[in-house]
Amino acid sequence: MIQLPHGFQEKMKALLGEEYDSFIESYEKERVQGLRINPLKFSKEPLEGGEEFAFRAPFGLKKIPWTKEGYYYGAEDRPGRHPYHEAGLYYIQEPSAMAVVELLDPQPGEKVLDLCAAPGGKTTHIAGRMMGKGFLLSNEIHPARAKILSQNVERFGIGNAVVSNEDSKSLSLRFPEFFDRIAVDAPCSGEGMFRKDEAARLEWTPGHVEVCRLRQEEILKNAAVMLKPGGRLVYSTCTFSPEENEQVIESFLLSHEDFSIEYDGPRPGLYPGRPEWSRTGMAELEKTFRIWPHKTEGEGHYLAVLKKQDGELSEKKRPMPNYIGGKVNLTAGKREDPLGDFLTGLLTEPEIFLSRKEYVLFGDQLYLMPPEMIDPKGLKILRPGLHMGTAKKNRFEPSHALALFLKKEEALQWIELASGGEEIVKYLTGETLPREAVQSSCLGEKGWVLVTVDGYSTGFAKLAGGILKNHYPKGLRLMGVR
Structure with missing residues (x-):
């Protein structure tokens, strides 16, 4: 029997009314498990019933209705211990969380920011949609969690992402009106995760909810600065508290007249937000989304899609990195081009890499940075792009990231x-x-x-x-x- 905080129970009883009993009963059910396929690892092929990923899983899968890459798997299965997990073929993720990127809808060639990215579920989902084209900045403020994020970027074979460890204010000063799309999966009180996270249950208090709300409003304000005119921003939490959901969006819209809720109709498994839970009863909040554990197979989640109104882009000149070119003299030895020699001996078409100029050295570590990335000087960067490998004396030793990137x-x-x-x-x-x-x-x-x-x-x-x-x-x- 899950012990829910008494104050939380009283709050939900007042909010949900006659739905409350069904809501509480959902905590006695086994939580569902999900994984999401990595499109970067294999091509698609037409199968009966439409386009599906050409992946034959070694365990049973059932489709998650709100995202095309997502599947439920059985409680008896252990996909995290299968070699396919080490190869980055899928990411194990709570099913409701997969709705965020489905609503964000990133496209190949765009510039996208995942602002609160650890441990990497949204980042890997976004990268799969971008198919290696465009630029993804994946940021996490907590250093230890940022390292886990970086590891998942590597495992998924992502080559067009930079992983940073910054606060939202610092990023907003460096990337004003830069991104086409931004995901803000804001840190929250975690009420939607109570069924699986004892720490979230123990930490919950009304005061903690208020601390989260203030932090969310600050993050969302900074994210708005970084979005291009006409761009899309998805705000999400894994909590039920209206203070962190409808009321945050209401407050944001009242202070940002250039933003509106973007809505293209209902989505399977997603339910309308509750305008009556906002301070003013703002009707537009019904165009936001909630996922309820007593109504669907997933934990609690809230999502709002925001659009910045079209306008003229005030493109600022941003300093570019000092790239060192595709033919890199990495060492002081006799060999003129150890990287070129290595790639020629490794790849069927080495010119794909040798034609690139965006190579940067961090000590003896060589990275291929996305060409859209600005000069990283002054930013805390964990992974400045695809890690190619290490310069060692007269030779070049490839990284594990390069192996996972290659087909x-x-x-x-x-x-x-x-x-x-x-x-x-x-x-x-x-x-x-x-x-x-x-x-x-x-x-x-x-x-x-x-x-x-x-x-x-x-x-x-x-x-x-x-x-x-x-x-x-x-x-x-x-x-x-x-």
Whole structure:
């Protein structure tokens, strides 16, 4: 039996009236589990019933109605312990949270900000919709959570994202009227997560709700500065409190006349916001959305889609980074172009990378920064783009991020391991592999090899003397997989 805070129960009883009993009964039900497919990892193919992702899951899945990439999975399944999870084929995410990016609707080629991004659910969802085109800034104010966010960006094979660790005010000073779309999944009192999060239940007080409201209003105000005229902003929380939901949006609209609620009709599984819970009864709030655990399969969530009115963009000159070019003399050694030599020996079409100029060095770490990114000087940046690898003396050592970014057909040398076989367990736990034990392309006698599981990139190995030396990162190695 879940122990809900007494003050919370009294508040919800007053708000919900005759719905209250059904609402409370929902806490006795098992919560649903969800995962979201990563479009960056595979192509789509037409299947019966329309376009679906060409992904054959090793466990049962049922469609989530409010997003095309989302599925429920069974309580008995353990997708987090399957090799496909390590390969970034999907992200395990609470189903209601998937509605945020569905409403944001980011498009390839746009500039998008995920302002409160950790642990990475919205960021990975946005990146999948952008399909590698455009620029995504993924920000998290808490350093430890920002590191987890950066790890998920890497696992998903995202190449057009920068991960920052800033507050919303600092970003607004550097990116005024910069983004086409912004997601603000605001930190909140977490009432919608009470069924699965004991810490949120223990922390709840009316005073905490008020602290959250003030913080949300500040974040939303700063986000508005960064949105282009005509742009879209989605505000969301995982709480039921009107103070953090309808009343935050009401307050924002009253102080920002250039914004309005954007609404294109009802959505499956999403219910109207409650104007009667605002301070003025603002009718437009019925065009915002709530997800209720007693009405649908998902935890509590609130969402509002805001549009900034069209107008002339006051484009400011922003300093650009000092890129070092595609042919990079990374070392003081004799080899003129270790990066070029490495890429030529690794890829079927190395010119895709060699034609790019947006390379930046952070110490001995080389990154390929999205061309739309401004000069990062003065910003706290954890991941300035796609991590290519490390400059070591006269050679270049590729990163795990580069392996997860690549597709099997892009690599000159690859090995393929079966998701249900012993070799993938050995690889993910750090063991070496004999060359003859694996299916492979026409391998040479030495060099870097892309390791794949059922054709999906998972990491690197290095071939020498008939042995594939394991380069799966030590910090990611597993004790075992099913």
